[in-house]
Amino acid sequence: MSKSKADVIMSGNEAIARGAVEAGIGFCASYPGTPSTEILTSLFETASKTDSHVEWSSNEKVAMESAAAASWAGIPALCSMKSLGLNVASDFLLNLNLSGTGKGGLVIVVCDDPKGHSSSNEQDSRFYAKAAQIPLFEPSTYQEAKDTVVEGLRLSKKYEIPVLIRSTTRLSHSRGLVTIGKVSAKPLKAGVLQERLYNVPAPHLRHRDLLGKIEKIAEEFERSPFNIEADITNMKLLLISSGISSSYVREALHSIPSHRIGHLSLVTSFPLPKKTIINLLKRTDRVLFIEENDPFIEDEVRGLSAELEGVPHFYGKRSGHIPSYGEMNTDIVSTRLQQLTGQQMIKTTKKESHVSDLLIERPLTFCAGCTHRNFYWAVRTVKKRLGGKLVVAGDIGCYSLGVFYDEAMDTMQAMGSGVGVGSGLGQLHRYGFDSKVVSVAGDSTFFHACLPGLINARHKNADLTFVILDNATTAMTGFQVHPGSSEQEDSLRRVRVEGLVKAVEPDFFSLGDATDIKSLTDLLHSTVQKEGLKILLLDSVCRLEEVKRIPGFVGATPVHIDRDLCKGEKCKICARDFGCPGLSWDQETNYPIVLDHVCVRCGACISVCPHDAIVEGE
Amino acid sequence: MRDPYSILVAGVGGQGNLVCGRIIAEAAVLQGLRPVVGDTFGASRRGGSVMTHIRIGKQDWGPLIPKGEVDVLLGFEPVEALRAAVKYAGERTVAIVSKMAIPPSNVTSGDLRYPAISDIAQGLESVCRSVHMLDTEQVLEDMGSTRVLNSFMIGALSSIEDVPLDSKNLRKAISNVLESEKDLAAFQKGAKAL
Known part of the structure; x- marks a missing residue:
């Protein structure tokens, strides 16, 4: 088959973004989440050319609300999110379906993650289409991924109904050839809002009208060339x-x-x-x-x-x-x-293997020099000092890997759940719950969903230490900007975590340095022993983001092992327990070694060795 | 040509699987064929296993290679190559594997030992048609960069008899994607490696 000039290799996500550009969508909002992130990343790349609005919103519900607002004002809009993000936005969606989307049109893209490659569940988000009674497209090719956005917007405009497009990991994250079409050159102008963009006093009649729309759409689907x-x-x-x-x-x-x-x-x-x-x-x-x-x-x-x-x-x-x-x-x-x-396939036979004992696992780890490891090391030390009476309610982000780090994290569910769960645990004293409670969240997660939980903890006087691991970026999904990011474009105004958390008037607040394990451990230890709501805001560093910002960056503290002081195999604390990839156990000599090509020279491991055998210097 | 022709790239996050997939896909397009490339990169930033499934044909094939249907396995790391082979290799599979190991954290911690390369090679031979273990460390040291592993492995791929991609198109794809002279030199070295 010959290749037409307009055929371009695109991932499913890139094709969806291209569809938005061809459809003339002028307002795009999302919160990053695998496997959906690249839809908006691609749209950012074309935003200046198409003069359209593209934003990373503080969460998926806000993204959908903002996109619906644009649609109401006559600007075609798209919002994309991962499976779990649609749960966050669903409260709004199950009202928007009744209110209608106005003249602009709204396409919602949800990327499900069967098997949970990068998710904590493998939910099927198609049920939201049924719950909300809105049309659903499931593209099967890269071409359809692009084309269903154009068709979805047409349908949304015609019936003033939100349209859902559902992708899954293997479509979003694989690529193939797409025949691209023309970019819409239609100028967009906002109009006035129509009347009654709410469902009361008779939501049941709005429901009736919605069912009427969906019946007409079913008729259209009988003739859809996509099937x-x-x-x-x-x-x-x-x-x-x-x-x-x-x-x-x-x-x-x-x-x-x-x-x-x-x-x-x-x-x-x-x-x-x-x-x-x-x-x-x-x-x-x-x-x-x-x-x-x-x-x-x-x-x-x-x-x-x-x-x-x-x-x-x-x-x-x-x-x-x-x-x-x-x-x-x-x-x-x-x-x-x-x-x-009853037929045999034409298929190559697979040889049986007996090599499973060679297949050592490759567990996920924190990167070399990651300050999240320092924090969990501190948690572990404090937990020991308290005789095990410390629980950690975790949250979603790179620091979720804490569940694998000596099980330093006890719970981990939805975005913002750490502080919500902590708010409950911190009120169980009357039933004899006697562990100290620590809730953990990253900075992007803090803005996404932690405020209601934090306010509840304050209001109810929960006995809780809320720790925010602030590396000033959305590290897990590829360093997207968020309200607290240290570097903001001119049109964006930074919102500081510190100002927000101080506004709830915690009983104790302190900044901390996550690069310094010793001071961090002491700070955590003294803080969890105080009464009431305590908040620690830890200045943290994402080493990947650091290198991206300052190419070739390495820290100022190279380390080496002093074998006179090192206890070798009797100890192994640095390589086995602390487990920074910059340190490795040398099976030949039975001593740890520093891997110079991996080590970021942060010096954090110096205080981990109880024998002072990790020393500064080349 | 065999349609689809299936290439599986196995490695560790950060080794350049994704770029390798991009280069081969681009070469397929230059050849007038339709590539489909499926990546698994959810956890790749955190040092996890990464596999890239490449299908080349006159039509679009699924983004995952069916079990046993791999034509060429490009192993960027020995244990990852074996892991991929056990799952996907078959009686047609030619494995080209870099001997350079990237020990996982349970090895650097001293808890486990990295298996002997000769054992891994034997394991690969038991599930593949033929196996080429390449001494990449020496070659890359000579070239002064480990970053050219991709181009070296693609060079080795180009020397497989039934690969439907011309060397000319693979070289052009490397130039388009990486824009580096060093990579073209690595490709040439790889082409003579088997």
Whole structure:
């Protein structure tokens, strides 16, 4: 196949961003989260050319609210987020659906993460489309990823309804060729807000109107060119798939000799194009569903088939034929196809291996010199001093790796949950809960979701130490700017964590230096023993961000091991327990060594050695 | 050509898997073919395993290589190469593996020993068609930079008989993506490495 001049290699996320540019979207807002981040990163790159507004909002709910506001004023808008981000924004979404999106149009993109490669759950966000009764697209190719944004905006404008596009990790983070179209040159001008952008006093009537819209959209979906039927004549088996799973189905069908297997690649998966599906169900007596993660389409189709006279056999997650958790892949589809058709695939055989004992794991660690490690080292030391009576309620960010660091973190759920959980634990004295409570959050997470929990802790006089690990960037997702970032563009005004937390009038507040383990440990120890709400704001450093900002940067404190003082194998505290990648255990000599190409020369490890064997100098 | 032709790149975060995928994809486009490149990089910044699945064909294939269907495995790190091979290699797989180890934290901590390279090579041989263990450390030292590992490995890839990508296009893709003379020299060295 020859390549057209306009074909460009794009990831699913880049294609979604390109779709926004072609659709003429003028207002884009998001909060970073894997695997969705690159959508907005790409839009930032084109923002100056297209003269559009692009922002990292303080959280996903604010992003959606801001984007809806733009849409109400007539400016086409997009907001993107990861799966868990839509939970944050869902309160607003389940009202916006009734209020409508006005003249501008609003496309919401959610990127789910089956198997939780970079997430703490593997939720299926398609249920929000059903809960909110809004149209849902599940693109299966990079091309569709781009084109569904254009189509989604058209639909949103026409029906004044928010439109949801759902991607998953493998579409967002893989790349292929996309035929690009023209960039919209339509000038945008804000208009006046329409009347009654609220749902009271009769939300049920707004609900009625919404259902009317969704019925019309279902009609449109019957004719949608995105839904592709293949080999449906004379079929013995029908596969219904959506999203990237459709690409696995197409691949699996290539290596099976039979041609009597039909395939519906369904992109408009809510509301279902009922007639299209009923017509297909009438032509087969067996249907296999392939989708990530939950049986969303499967359940909808099973519900639909109740109207049929002869119901086909359904195979999928409900029947146990397809795994109900984890990611989809071509192998899963192939295995089921072989079983259901009784045919062997044209496939290379895999040799059995017996080498598993060589496959040592590669655990995730804090980077060399990361000050989060210093903090958890301090936690661990203080916990020992308190005879174990210290619990750490954690939060979401790089510092979540604390769960792997000698289990220094006890809980870790949603953004902002550390201080909320701490607020509860800090009020359990009457029931004999006698551990000191420490809640941890990073700076970006602090702005995202910690304020209500912190205010509650203050109001209820919870006995709690809230520690903010402030490295002034959104480190986990690639250093996006946030309200507290030290460097801001001219149009942005910095909001300081210190001013905000002092405003709740904690019983004790202190700044701390996370690069100095000794002073940090003493500060944490003395603080947790005080009564009431204590807040520590720790000046922290992301070493990756530091090198990005100052190329070639290394610290001023090189270290080496003094073997006269080092206790060798009897101790191992530096290499085994502290575990900075800059230090390594040398199996030949049985002494630790400093890896000069990894060490960032921060000198933090000096105070970790109880024998003073880590000394400053080359 | 075999369609799809599947290349799996296995390494550790920071080694340049993503760039390797970009270069090979670009070469495929220059060749008039359609590449699909699937990355796993969620935790790559934190020293985790990273795999890049590259599919090349006349149509778009899935972003994950089915088990056993790898044509070439480019291993940037021995244990990661073996991990990828155990999961995805088959009777067609030619493995090209850099012998330079990046010990994980459970090895630097002194808790575990990094397996012997000869054991890893044997393990690879048990699941692949053929295995080439490359002494990259010496080569890269001679060239004065470990950053050219990508281009060296792509050079080695170019010398595999049934690879559907011309050396000319791979070289051009390296120039387009990396813009470095050193990388072209590393490519030439790699092309003679097997």
